[in-house]
C-alpha cells in the first residue's frame with residue numbers, strides 16, 4: 001500500500017481543465033464560423049430568389065436591361081414573401097443588368 005496514489009493531484013486537475021478549455025474555445029470558434037457561413041449562404045439564396053423574380057418581372061413587362069426595378073415591382077407578383085437577410089440587411093434590386101445587393105452581406 002506504500003506509494004499508492006489516491007485521486008488526482010492539483011496539477012493533474014489543472015492540466016485537464018486547461019485542455020478542456022482549449023477544446024471548448026476551438027469548438028466555439030468553429031461554431032461561430034459555421035453560423036456566419038450559414039448566414040452568408042442564406043443571404044445569397046435570398047438574392048438568387050430576388051434575381052429570378054426580377055428577370056421574370058422584366059420579361060413579363062418588356063423591360064430593357066438598363067431599367068430599374070424595386071422590391072415593390074416584384075412583390076407580391078413574383079415573390080410571394082419578401083426574403084429577409086439573416087444579418088438584418090436591406091436588399092436593393094437596382095437595374096436589370098446588375099445583381100441585387102444586400103447592405104449587410106458581401
Ligand SMILES: [Zn+2]
Pocket residue numbers: 043085086087088089102103104105
Ligand atoms: Zn444579407
